[in-house]
Amino acid sequence: MKKPLLLFIFCSCSLFSQTLKKIKIADSETGAAIPNARIILADQIFYSNDDGFISLPKEAKQFEVSVAGYETLKSAKQQSTINLKPLYNDIDEIKIISIDIKKIFKEVSKNYADKYYDKPAIYDITFRQKSFENNQMKLLMVADGKYWTRDGSFNGKEAFHKKFDNFVQMQIDNLRYLKSEKRDFDIKVKPQKGHNQFIGNLFFNYELHRIISLSNQRKAVTSARVLYEDENHQEISFKVKTDVDLIYKGTVIFNKSDRVITHYQMIFEQKNHEPRQYRDETGEIYKFQYPDGIFTFDFYKSGEKYVPSKTSINYEGSKYMQGDRSFEYRSSREIIYKNFKPSDENGLKKPVEISEPFWENMKVSDDKGFVDLSQEEQNFINENENEN
Missing domain, CATH: 2.60.40.1120 (Carboxypeptidase-like, regulatory domain)
Incomplete structure (x- = not known):
């Protein structure tokens, strides 16, 4: 098969x-x-x-x-x-074969260092970031560079002390495309303190810990079924519904012989819940609607272990509301790991601050490399050229 x-x-x-x-x-x-x-x-x-x-x-x-x-x-x-x-054409028509997805998540998490590459490595990457305000693209950034990890895992202890560079670094060699337009947003939101989630979302072991924690909540209901199976692989859909009716669902590809997840996509739904109320810097009330989103991780086998080929995060439906003003946002971040090679623990020569808009003071390269822009992205870039 x-x-x-x-x-x-x-x-x-x-x-x-x-x-x-x-x-x-x-x-x-x-x-x-x-x-x-x-x-x-x-x-x-x-x-x-x-x-x-x-x-x-x-x-x-x-x-x-x-x-x-x-x-x-x-x-x-x-x-x-x-x-x-x-x-398959219609998931609802698939014969239901239930499977214990919590057991798979826990097994993969427990044996993570044995299955996924756990030594220093450097990847040539393409990094892409986009954002939209009220369905209008406001930012497109595409860059090529290098990505280094010490052991392929998120380290909670070092992250707590903000020592992210100890276990992950990124360097930008060529800023291929950049266009950033001014947003209409004018609500004076209080600055938020930095947290570990932005960096954690780069690592599959962090995501495994999160989905296991959600499924372990006291009133959480977890279900899964096999969508497709051959002698080596299972494609499995899963769903976790928490005690506050938040829904986390997705698909995994599970390699049965190596006992490893090679593809993971998780969709979370929360924009149908009531917006939360906050006060801005002036004391005025505004409401914030939390978004839906999709997390994706892909891996392939290199030698005896699995290495990442892509991670992506997409958010949709976050909304700020104050008076008669409303600002809705969607955004995406994608890293394609174009190749892989073992490294050492010295890291990169010129790392950037991954969680910050590092591109703001960079010069756009004339060399566009091998980037395939979508038509929407190309139109956005062309508008910028026409304005000049």
Whole structure:
């Protein structure tokens, strides 16, 4: 049977000496674009963009493309469109096979250092950040650089003392794209103290601890079912409903032989709950609506252990309200780990402050690298050029 997520591409040619060709990844039944399809080529990681497009060397041969929910497709040649067949059309029609997802989460968490790479490593990365105000894009930042971790894990003790650089660092080598527009927001919100969550969201062990804690709440109800299974993998949907009716649901790909999660996507829902009331710096009342969001982690096997290929965080529906003014926001942060190599504990030469808008004083490079902008992103950039 075909495997739902893992993919391998064999190519003897040098990646960066080739001319690139843009390919669209699409649903074979509907023709809809498939974003976030992953390709590994000569130890390089690629993902399709929001419009389903991905640029590969023209001479690349015998590759496999796959993404959760679709059959893996092997191909000996490139085509302008690669169609992937859905594994299932309607989740509600799937025969329910219950599974103890809490047991899987706890097992993976307990054996985390044995399964995921736990020594110093450096990745070449593409970092992308976007934000929208009232459905208008206000920020697009795309940069290439390096990402270093000491052991691939979030360290709570060092994070408590704000010693993040001890276990994670990021360096920006090229700021490929940057456009930032002034927001209309004018509510004088009190500055919030920094916390560990922004850094923690980069690490899967942090997310495992969070979802386990949520499922362990006194009145939490946890359920899961197998959506697809072959000899090595299970695609599992899960849901955790807490005692205050917050819902956390998602999908995991579980490698049964290695006992490891290779893909994790968790959706949390909270924007349907009542907004909370606060006071701004002047003492005036405003309301804040907490957002929904999606956390995604992808891994692939390198040697005997698994290393990350992508982490992403998307928020949608956060809203500030004061008087007749309303400001709604959505945002996303994405890191694609394009390659992997063992490192040492010395870290990077020029690390930036990951949790801050480090790009504000950087110069945009004329070299745009191998970045595939979506049409929405390209339109945003073009507007900036027209204004100048």
